[in-house]
Amino acid sequence: MQQAHVQKKGKRLKNSRYISGFDGIRALAVVGVIIYHLLPYKLQGGYLGVPIFFVVSGYLITDLLLQEWEQNGRIDFWGFYARRLKRLYPALVFMLVGTGTYITLFQRSLLTNLRSIITTNLLYLYNWWEVGHGQSYFDRFNGESPFTHLWSLSIEGQYYLIWPLILIALVLIIRKRRTIAYLLFALAAVSAILMGVLYTGPNTLNRVYYGTDTRMFTIIFGALLAVVWPSTHLREKVTARSRWTLNIIGIVAFIAMVYMYFELAGQNTFTYRGGMFIMALASTALIAACAHPGSDINRWLTNPVFSWIGTRSYGIYLYQFPVMIFYEMRIKDIANHPLMHATIEIILIMIISELSYRYIEAPLRHYRYRNLGRSIYEFFQKDSVYGLKRLWVIPVVLLIGISTYGSAIAPTKDAKNVLQENILQNQTSASVQNKKALAKQKQAQKVADNKRRMKKLLNKKLTHKQYVIAKKYGLTKREFLTVHQQPLTAIGDSILADNSKDLQTVFHQAYVSAAVGRQIWQAGDVLKSLKKKGELAPNVLVNLGTNSPMTPAQIDSVVNAVGKHHKIFWVNCHVPTRNWETEVNHTIQGASKKYPNFYVIDWHGYSANRTSWFWGDNVHPNPQGNVHYTQLVAKQMSKHLKIK
Structure with missing residues (x-):
C-alpha cells in the first residue's frame, strides 16, 4: 500500500492513505465510457462509468474533509477550493479553448x-443548460456535440462547492456518524426516487439524465461510505474469514457492475427506475472492499496499466468527445472498419491526454499561484530564465483569440442547410397529405372486397398522371397499382422525413410519421397511439437505426407495438459514417428470421457505393436518391402484397 500525505495549509494529514486500487476503479469507469462511445453496440451500458466516478469522488472528498476535521478541528475551505480549481480548471479551460478554436477554424457547423x-x-452549470438546450446523451447522430459529456463535470463542480459546507453543518449539528449516515441514505433514496418519478419516457430523459438532483444519489453514496467506512480507521490486520468476506463482496460487486455494463441500455425504463441505483450500490460495495487494507481487492486492482489510465482518467474523459466527433466528421467510411477507426481514436485520445497531463495538468496543479505576479515580471525580462519557452505564448494567445472570436460570432440557433430545408418542406407536405391518407384508408376499409376491386384496377390502363409517376420511379403497372392503393403507416427518422414526399406520391394512402433524430425507443408510443385510434394500417414501414445502435429487445418492442396481424417492412440503414451500421443491419436481419410478418428492405445493399444518391453527409438521400429509395420500397413491398 502506497502512503501519501495531503498538504493542508502548512499541516499534514497523519496516516492519510493513497489507495492505489482506486486508479483501477477509475480505469474501469473511463474504459467503459470510451468503449460505449466508440462501439456502443458492444458495451451498451458503458455510460455507467460516470456513476462510478461520482461514487469514487464522493468517497475520496468526504474522507479527506473528515480527516482534516478530525486532525485540525476545522476545514480550510479556501484551501480546498483552491486545490480543486488547480486540479480541474487548467485542463478544462484548455479543452474548451482548443475545441472552440478547432470549431471556429474547421467545423463551423458546430458553432451554435x-x-x-x-x-x-x-x-x-452546463448540465442544467443541457436540460433545456442539449440533445439526448444517446442521440449519436443528430448534431452530436463535442461538449455533451461535460455535463458530469458540472455536477462534480457543484458538489465541490456546496458539499464541504453541508458536511461541516452535519458534523456540528448532528455529530453522530451513524445518524449522519442514515440522513445521507435518506437523501440518496429521495434523489433516486425523484429520478424514477420524473422519468416518464424519452421526452423527460434529458431532465433526469443531466439533472443534479436526480444524479446526486451516486455522489451521496460515496459520501455515506466515507462517513461509516473512513479509510484511516480501517484495520489492516483482519481474520482470514473477514478478508475473504471483503474479497467476495468486492468480486460480486465487480461482476454486477460488468454485467450492467453489457446489459443496461440507456433507453431502458428500468435504468432510471432502479438500474442506476443498483449500479451505485455495486460501485459503493467495490470501493468499500478496495479501501479496506485487510482485503486483496486493492492489490488486485493495482497495476501499471490501471495506474496510468487512472491518473490520467480526467484528461481521457475530457478529450474523448472532441477527438471522436472531429475524427468521425472527417472520415466517411467508419462503418467498413469500425475496430480500426476505434483503435485510431483511442490512440489519439491517449496521446492528447498524456501531453495534457505532463504539460498542463501536473505543472499547473503544483504551481504556486501566489507567485504569479513575480512570474509575469520575470517573463518579460530581457534575460528571463524562461528563455525560448516564452515563444509558447504565441500559440496560447492565438488559441484564446480564435476561440473568443468563435464565441462572439456563434449563433444561438442552427442555420438550416439545403438538406434541412428539404426535410422541413417534406414534413410540412406530409402533415397535409396524412389527413387525406387517413381518410382514404378509412374509406377503403368500408369496401367489402378489396381484392376484387384491386383486380379491376389492374385490368384498367393507367391514367396519364399514374403513368408518369410509375415511369419516374421505375415501376411496372402491376407494381405501381399494387402499392398505390395499399394502406400504409410509415414511421421513421430524418431519412423517412427526407423521403416522405416521394413515398406519398407513390403510396397514395401512406400516413407518414417521421422526425429528425427519432430513436427506436421513441417509436413504440407513436405506434400505440395510432393503434389506439384505429389509424394503424395493415402494412407498416419502419426506417429506424440511423441515429444510434439498437438491440433485439428494442426491435421486439416495436414489433409487439405493431401486432402480429400487421405486415412490417423494415428498411435497413445506410450510415457509413457511424460504426454501428453493420451491427444495426445484422440486428434487423435477425428479426426477420424471428417474425413471419417481418420483411427487410435492403436499402444498405441497394445504395452501396452510390454516393451520387446522397447529400454531402453520405447518409440522407438527395432528390435522386429519394427516387431510388421509393422505388426499392415499392418493388419490395409489392412482392409481399400481391393480389391473387
Whole structure:
C-alpha cells in the first residue's frame, strides 16, 4: 500500500492513505465510457462509468474533509477550493479553448451556442443548460456535440462547492456518524426516487439524465461510505474469514457492475427506475472492499496499466468527445472498419491526454499561484530564465483569440442547410397529405372486397398522371397499382422525413410519421397511439437505426407495438459514417428470421457505393436518391402484397 500525505495549509494529514486500487476503479469507469462511445453496440451500458466516478469522488472528498476535521478541528475551505480549481480548471479551460478554436477554424457547423456552452462550463452549470438546450446523451447522430459529456463535470463542480459546507453543518449539528449516515441514505433514496418519478419516457430523459438532483444519489453514496467506512480507521490486520468476506463482496460487486455494463441500455425504463441505483450500490460495495487494507481487492486492482489510465482518467474523459466527433466528421467510411477507426481514436485520445497531463495538468496543479505576479515580471525580462519557452505564448494567445472570436460570432440557433430545408418542406407536405391518407384508408376499409376491386384496377390502363409517376420511379403497372392503393403507416427518422414526399406520391394512402433524430425507443408510443385510434394500417414501414445502435429487445418492442396481424417492412440503414451500421443491419436481419410478418428492405445493399444518391453527409438521400429509395420500397413491398 502506497502512503501519501495531503498538504493542508502548512499541516499534514497523519496516516492519510493513497489507495492505489482506486486508479483501477477509475480505469474501469473511463474504459467503459470510451468503449460505449466508440462501439456502443458492444458495451451498451458503458455510460455507467460516470456513476462510478461520482461514487469514487464522493468517497475520496468526504474522507479527506473528515480527516482534516478530525486532525485540525476545522476545514480550510479556501484551501480546498483552491486545490480543486488547480486540479480541474487548467485542463478544462484548455479543452474548451482548443475545441472552440478547432470549431471556429474547421467545423463551423458546430458553432451554435458556443458562447453559452463555454460560459456554463466555466461556471459548472452546463448540465442544467443541457436540460433545456442539449440533445439526448444517446442521440449519436443528430448534431452530436463535442461538449455533451461535460455535463458530469458540472455536477462534480457543484458538489465541490456546496458539499464541504453541508458536511461541516452535519458534523456540528448532528455529530453522530451513524445518524449522519442514515440522513445521507435518506437523501440518496429521495434523489433516486425523484429520478424514477420524473422519468416518464424519452421526452423527460434529458431532465433526469443531466439533472443534479436526480444524479446526486451516486455522489451521496460515496459520501455515506466515507462517513461509516473512513479509510484511516480501517484495520489492516483482519481474520482470514473477514478478508475473504471483503474479497467476495468486492468480486460480486465487480461482476454486477460488468454485467450492467453489457446489459443496461440507456433507453431502458428500468435504468432510471432502479438500474442506476443498483449500479451505485455495486460501485459503493467495490470501493468499500478496495479501501479496506485487510482485503486483496486493492492489490488486485493495482497495476501499471490501471495506474496510468487512472491518473490520467480526467484528461481521457475530457478529450474523448472532441477527438471522436472531429475524427468521425472527417472520415466517411467508419462503418467498413469500425475496430480500426476505434483503435485510431483511442490512440489519439491517449496521446492528447498524456501531453495534457505532463504539460498542463501536473505543472499547473503544483504551481504556486501566489507567485504569479513575480512570474509575469520575470517573463518579460530581457534575460528571463524562461528563455525560448516564452515563444509558447504565441500559440496560447492565438488559441484564446480564435476561440473568443468563435464565441462572439456563434449563433444561438442552427442555420438550416439545403438538406434541412428539404426535410422541413417534406414534413410540412406530409402533415397535409396524412389527413387525406387517413381518410382514404378509412374509406377503403368500408369496401367489402378489396381484392376484387384491386383486380379491376389492374385490368384498367393507367391514367396519364399514374403513368408518369410509375415511369419516374421505375415501376411496372402491376407494381405501381399494387402499392398505390395499399394502406400504409410509415414511421421513421430524418431519412423517412427526407423521403416522405416521394413515398406519398407513390403510396397514395401512406400516413407518414417521421422526425429528425427519432430513436427506436421513441417509436413504440407513436405506434400505440395510432393503434389506439384505429389509424394503424395493415402494412407498416419502419426506417429506424440511423441515429444510434439498437438491440433485439428494442426491435421486439416495436414489433409487439405493431401486432402480429400487421405486415412490417423494415428498411435497413445506410450510415457509413457511424460504426454501428453493420451491427444495426445484422440486428434487423435477425428479426426477420424471428417474425413471419417481418420483411427487410435492403436499402444498405441497394445504395452501396452510390454516393451520387446522397447529400454531402453520405447518409440522407438527395432528390435522386429519394427516387431510388421509393422505388426499392415499392418493388419490395409489392412482392409481399400481391393480389391473387
